[in-house]
Amino acid sequence: MDRRQAAPMTRRDMLAGTFRAACGAGLVAALLAVPARRRAEAVALRPPGAIADADFLSACVRCGLCVRDCPYDTLKLSEAGDGPPIGTPFFTARTVPCEMCETIPCVVACPTGALDKSLTDITKAHMGVAVLVGQETCLNYLGLRCDVCYRVCPMIDQAITLERHHNERTGKHAVFIPTVHTDKCTGCGKCEKACVLDEAAIKVLPPALAVGQLGAHYRLGWEEKRKAGKALIDDIIDLPDRMPEAPAAPGPERLPGGGFKEFKP
């Protein structure tokens, strides 16, 4: 230390030192940025009230308080290989689904706001969206009356309804298609847990994966008509219908070589 003080520090030394320190800090930041930016997008079901995935890692300190206060051991902290960034909370619907506690203890326990305290009604949660992915294996699609996903749904007849369609295979029966309504589905995962197949035909996916999004400029004519109370277009121009009056024209004349007369390569 004495030796360092012996040589007075010049402005040049100081600038060089500062620059080297900045390089070092920049190196660390650059290296850290790669693992830090890893999102859980499209792989994890987060606890109820979890803020948007893009913001989640700015808030979650991975303390596990939500996991501790989950009375059903639904929530887990991610380990290497689970998918989400290590230490962040998630759940696997097929293993233990969310029981949708009315008091939402996991959200109450969160000290950081990664789980948004403004969620007080668990039926308004959007942990994910159920999607009937196995349309070739779902028993209801096959024409049977399994209905298990529909019956276990905590939001029965709202999040999942049975839609009746014609059974094309038999030609004389109906099929009852379990149909998920995105705005009502909380993503609790009870349907996926209860699906009787070896591999669930209905799966809960993170909203980003499961939900399609219309372009902002799209207008549905019938919705606009309902809102306006009348058709937005005054009169549809009635173009004359062309009827097949003339007899069908004969095909193009064949040449002896096999080609067509009109065809010029």
Added chain:
Amino acid sequence: MTPQAANAGRDKTCPGADRMARDGWLAAHKWLILRRLSQSVFLAVFLTGPLWGVWITKGTLAASMTLGVLPLTDPLMALQSLLAGHVMEVSGLIGAALVVGVYALVGGRSYCGWVCPVNVLTDFAAWVRTRLGWKDAYPLDRRLRLLILAGVLAASAVTGTIAWEAVNPVTMLHRGLVTGSLFTFGAALSVTVAVLLFDLGVVSRGWCGHLCPVGVFYALIGAKGLIRVSAVNRAACDNCMDCFAVCPERQVITPALRGAKNGVGPIILSRDCSNCGRCIDVCAKDVFIFSTRFHDGAGVAAREPRDHVLQGEKKL
């Protein structure tokens, strides 16, 4: 005979041997034992719940809730979150403020010495190195940790995430211990082994003493804290170097121990000191004592040449 000559034949792989010979093993490990107890207690309060259903503290060192009323948050975590563009819940912010307050008052890197579980690992690695008589093969600048801290904060701001949590061995090890994931060959075990091997084979006192940004953040918080080690009896020092051999931040000792001619010391004022007290343990000349920033401990040292525990032991 010069002190150096007198110490020439000493066993360098067993610092504290003189003190042990004089006062016994227990006396020469008093502060080490107390520290291990403290670290065990800080771990145990998290473990009684998962092991026996008696919940004292939930969470991890990142953020916790004790007895349902006391929130505590790692302040570096709160700062990174803030830089990432997120303002924590009130309870999280209160927790961070409490932690900052306590360590600013207590001072030094007491967190590193008395709470952090990684310290047990790196102390073990250093003990092995000393026993084997390994020299520092790859010296690193101890200011690297400041750069890493700056890098962590920059990465948080740039990526909008709590960036250090992608790496942090402190919370990973603690989470691994508290949730049991340490024993499932997961990330916690990898990071723990990596730190151990780094300290053992690559850089002496490498992680805690050179790289860890959590530790240096606590050092900055506690830079003006109260509790300090004082080399109050430095006149008695015989240059046996045992304190330097056990000190995890040996650069902090020199000014306090050898600054008499420059009018520096005897209180160790460096923010790097983790208040571990090992120098007090190993010194056979009773040079060091726990004191405060404002008292060099001369009065106490004169009144009680040795502290109570040791006095009693010697009488036995």
